[in-house]
Amino acid sequence: MARLMNDEAQWIVLMGFIVSFSLFFLAVLINQSTIVGQTTAEAVSEFPKNDIRGVRGVLTESTFLDDESTYRNKTTVQNEIVILALSRQNAIITISSTTIGEYTYTEIHYNNGVIGYNEITTFP
């Protein structure tokens, strides 16, 4: 019995273990590196840069429209922007406007679930 429990050959298994662990480590490294390109491209596509620029542009333009009784351009356009942004770009937009003295402050809040954008524009 004592003869069977011999430590002298355990270095073979030890070498086997060392090689396996190093292989696992390399596999983890390779796994991480192949998705570098993917996450870069996905990060660029995920960020709604052009959406935010576009929404901000049309909202700023709409603040200069008038609100005549016939068409109520400003209110109509801003409501349409909110509806379209929610249904086509999955973004919630709120607009509010306050006038203090000669300055008009327009607040824009944009949130598409991942990115939020808030801005206050002052006119003039």
Next chain:
Amino acid sequence: MTEENGVMSIDFLAGFTIFMLSFIWIATMVPGLFIGLNAHGIDYDAVAYRTGVILVEDPGAAGSLGVLRPRGIFSWEFQPDTRDVARFGLAISKDTPNILNDYKTDRFFCATAFAYPEDYRNRAFFTDHPYLFNISLKETDTNMVRSVGDLPPDNYGYIRRDVKLRQPSNATIDHLKIKAFGYTTTENVTFHRFSIVMNTTELLNDKLRNPAYQINPFTDRIIINITGLEQIRDPAFSASPYPNISAVDFYQHPHGQPSLTIPWYPSEDFLYEDGNTTPVRPPVDVHDGVSLIFGPGFFSTVLPNSDIYINLTFGMNGQEQPYLNNTQTLPFAYNYDPVNVTQPQLKDAVLEVAVW
């Protein structure tokens, strides 16, 4: 009797052989795991995209050494020392992405100003690894291509951006316009003066505020062509020698202050006669037309909110005769009126960045 010392048992040999064989087989499989792994090749596209954004959507930056230079303009394209350029950017301003400034584009592609590849790597790429690249700009109308860099190999990262390239404004005063504005005089004098005015307050701080369409006299190229002078000469004096431009004077008039003179750098030539490509200095004979081409930054030392006057003095060689003269009417205004000035045009162009 068999001794155990120094004798390898058969079983040990068998076990060790199995181990070595399988280890060798595993070791030969390891290179297969590294196929397609190329540390720098994996982000060629990402570097190309980032460079494309820097060039097309960013106006660039002058370095911290860009203190007040003789021009007084802080934008990177006016820095005479290339070490004062911190970052390239071709956009007119950060509010006008995808619209490129013509002078910035000229400076960017100028082979004598910046050397490929080091100057571009430090100012557009910002990476540790020395990538090679090719940046090309093609104007869709004229099919003119400007590029910097080598020809790309088979495998490269790529991005393509559609942009608008801004052309400078220009004014052409031909004989029809001279008649319409009433710029010929019936007086017979030996010296005639023709004035052009640029009201910088009206150009920069009035109704038109979009930098893509603004005419900025401090930084833009200003081109004024006067043609048809042969036709406005009085036929009675057609045998006499040609008139000449005896002087070109510049005045700046800040609002509410008396006129000052703008210092005129003698090294900056701007007068071109009759379509010749070499500039001349007054006095020079005038046949059919003259062109005044002021390079970008020519008026950069003018005080803000001033009117800039350009006075051309025509000498009649001592003979009293009528000629181009607007001292009795108003100076020709270089402004946003499309009748006076061809406004800055935005032309389609394509910018491609290849990185490898």
Next chain:
Amino acid sequence: MVNEGGQLYTIEGVAAALLLLITAYFIVNSTSVYTPGDTHISDMQLEVLGADALAVMDTAPDSTVKKSPLRQIVEQEDSVLFNSIFLQTINARAGQRQDDIQYMANVTYVDPVDNTATSMHLANSSRPFTGTEHAVRVSRWVLVEKTFPGCAYTSCSGMHAALVEVLLWRD
């Protein structure tokens, strides 16, 4: 002569070999094969290009033109003009050869009856969209003065916000 004293070496050797083999099998089996399409880099490039093309079309050529070409096209529903300008812009390359990108464009507006977003077809390239292409969508906000089809209210005329949406793909 044959002694069982070295049996442990054999057993250990076999065990180590088995360990290595099983490890290698797991690792090689788990390495994913990434095709270039999985990285979405080509999708990103196409999106950037489409957004640029719409931005260029929405820029007036100089300050005397009050409406950009894109807004005029949407107001007049001019699909021929949209087709020619968009294809030329998106397929232009710095070299000699042109690119070959196909598209399908819609205009999405708000139907005032029930305040929902409705789409109207604007233009498409010569190869139609069958639904099996791997396409990316780019969009551009415009403010246009237009009465959208099927609208009968008084609020139908006047200024409206619309979204020009274009699906782009390479064949």
